[in-house]
Amino acid sequence: MFWELIATISAGLGAAGIALLLRAITLKKLPNWIIPVFAGAGMLGFQIHSEYTWFSHQRSLLPAGVEVVRTAKESSGWRPWSYLYPQTMRFIAADIKNASVNQRYSSLILVDLYFFERRMSARRLSQVVHCEAGARADFTEELVIPSPGEPLSSGWHKLASDDALLRLLCQVKVQQD
Template sequence: MLWELIATVFAGLGAAGIALAIRFISRKKAPRWLIPAFAGLGMLGFQVQSEYSWYQHQASRLPEGVVVVRAIEQQAVWRPWSYIYPQTLRFIAADVANAAPNQRNNAVWLVDLYFFERRLAAKRVPQVVHCQQQARTDFTEQLQIPAPGEAVSADWHKLAENDPLLLALCQRQAV
C-alpha cells in the first residue's frame, strides 16, 4: 500500500509536469489552475486504473492448479464510474490441485478456498465438498463425513449444479 501511495504521488507530479509544459509552450497564457487540476486528475486516473487492473494482476499470479471460482463485482456511490463498468475488488480461488479426497468417501474432497480482497491479506478457509450430492461445508473437528450413499446433514450447504467450485473441483478430480 505504501508503494501505491508513492506511485499515486508520482502520477500527480507527472501530470502536473505536463501542465507546466503546456503553460511553458503557451508562454504562460494557459491558466495557472491547470497545474493542480492536472495533478488531481493524474492521481485520480492512476487510482482508477489501479483498481480496475488489480483483479487481472492478482488472478494472473495464482499458481497452477488454483482457479478463480467467483469474482465479486462492486459498485459504489463514491466511484460513479463503477455503475458503468463495475469493479472486481474481491474474488475467491480454490486450490483444486492440492485438494484431498476423503479416505472414507471418495466423493468428498477437502479443498482450500482463498479469499482475496483489495488492500487486504488473503484468507485461507478449508472447505469440504461432496461432489455427488453437490454440497459443501466448513471443515471442522466435529464434521461427520457421510458414508457412500448416505445423505448429507443439515450443516451442508447445497450448491447449484453449475456452481464454479463444484465444476472446478469435481470435474477436474473425475479426470
C-alpha cells in the same frame, strides 16, 4: 498500500509536471489552475486504473493449479464510473491441483480456498466438497461427514449445479478415478 500511495502521489506530480510544461510551451497563456487540475486528474486516473487492473494482476500471480471460482463486482456512489463498469473487488480461488480425495469415500474432496479482497491480505480456508450431494462445508472438528446415501447435516451448504468449484473439483475427481 504504502507503495500505492507513493505511486498515486507520483502520478499526480507527473501530471502536474505535464501541465507546467504545457504552460511553458504556450508562454504561460494557460491559466495557473491547470496545474492542480492536472495533478488531481493524474491521481484519480491512476487510482481508477489500479482498481480496474487489480483483479487481472492478482489472477496472473496465482500459481498453476489455483483457479478462480467466484468473483464479486461492486459499484458505489463515491466511484460513479463503477455503475457503468462494476469493479471486481473480491474473488475466491481454489487450489484444484492440491485438492485431495477422501480415500474411504471418493465423493468427498478437501480443498483450500483463498479469499482475496482489494487492499486486504489473502485468507485461506479449508473446505470439504461433496460431489454427489453438490454441497460444501467448512473443514472443522465439528463437521459431520455423512456415510454414502445419508442426508447432509446442517453444516453443509448446497451449491448450484453449475457452480465453478463443484464443476472443477468433481471433474478432477473423475479424471483421477
